[in-house]
Amino acid sequence: MARYLALRFLSLALSLAVASVVIFAVIQGVPGDPAAFMLGLNAAPETVAALRAELGLEGGLGQRYIAWVAGMATGDFGISYTYRVPVSELVADRLAVSLPLAAYALILSTALALPAGMLAAARRGGPVDWGIIGATQLGIAVPNFWFAMLLVVLFAITWPVFSAGGFPGWEAGLFAGLKALTLPAVALALPQAAILARVMRSALIETLQADYIRTARAKGLSEGAAIRRHAFRNALIPVLTILGLQFSFLLAGAIIIENVFFLPGLGRLIFQGITARDLIVVQSVTMLLVFAVILVTFLVDLAYAAVDPRLRKRG
CATH class of the missing domain: 1.10.3720.10 (MetI-like)
Structure with missing residues (x-):
């Protein structure tokens, strides 16, 4: 029974790792800049850059992926671009x-x-x-x-x-x-x-x-x-x-x-x-x-x- 449980836990962990990579790659690969989309076409480049920094969109894909996974492991899902509140609060409200x-x-x-x-x-x-x-x-x-x-x-x-x-x-x-x-x-x-x-x-x-x-x-x-x-x-x-x-x-x-x-x-x-x-x-x-x-x-x-x-x- 212990071996059965160990194999199932290993399968669970591998599935989560693969799923996180696929989800991050697909969503982050969507064309367009969320900061520019939120501010509109006439926004100044400095304003867009400041919003990108605030939303955590700076840095390479690998760096952002590690930060995202580490945040989820501690219950920090990030800040919603639209609602400007923690995503964990939105999830808790909707999960209810x-x-x-x-x-x-x-x-x-x-x-x-x-x-x-x-x-x-x-x-x-x-x-x-x-x-x-x-x-x-x-x-x-x-x-x-x-x-x-x-x-x-x-x-x-x-x-x-x-x-x-x-x-x-x-x-x-x-x-x-x-x-x-x-x-x-x-x-x-x-x-x-x-x-x-x-x-x-x-x-x-x-x-x-x-x-x-x-x-x-x-x-x-x-x-x-x-x-x-x-x-x-x-x-x-x-x-x-x-x-x-x-x-x-x-x-x-x-x-x-x-x-x-x-x-x-x-x-x-x-x-x-x-x-x-x-x-x-x-x-x-x-x-x-x-x-x-x-x-x-x-x-x-x-x-x-x-x-x-x-x-x-x-x-």
Whole structure:
């Protein structure tokens, strides 16, 4: 197990190093001068040079890369060109929206998908199975922003149960915050639940054909009991893979949903940073999201080892 953990930590560190180099090279290689962009075409060269020095744009690429990585290691992401506040403060404010939204959507998608996948596998070939397959196919085919607009029309305009957008802040109370995140979370969760349900169904059907499941049935175990006691845990490895990928997507890929519902999250911060050419914000937030994706992948690897003891033995 120790060797398994050491290899995973090494893979995590190498992935972060490569990602930081790629992100820095791509963003710093964007044509144009952020200082000149902020000051306008008619700015004096001395003013542009002074702003470049203030923003830390002086020096070579290697020097700036080392300063950026060293700053991130100590929690210093730099100063936003646009907002003129530390990027860490912006990230903390926006993460307070994006992280609960991703967790809320993941809980909803898991609560919908796992029972649906288990039911479809238990009733495979029947009307229930075909109905679930059709619903999941629709969920995969329809974009989540269309679900978002449909939810706004139904539950914010036709039946005004939820607001059409905005976020009141957690200081308004837990209920008010969760209520504001419900429609965005549902819009994010439905397509992910469709994918997860199909993966759960396929993994369970494959597991139910194993010899030990047939032996359990021969001993008098019902189909539902065989799924719950034996097949479910062995079918979890592909499901865990999808869950890890989904959380990463929900955290990093909710830009459209956050803009539809006017949520002040990380995705919208990146979008605003790109439009304002705030490269330090885009660079730092992108690296943070990459770190979250790699960390979730690492945790999924640990979950593999917890579910399947053979991985711990192989190291």
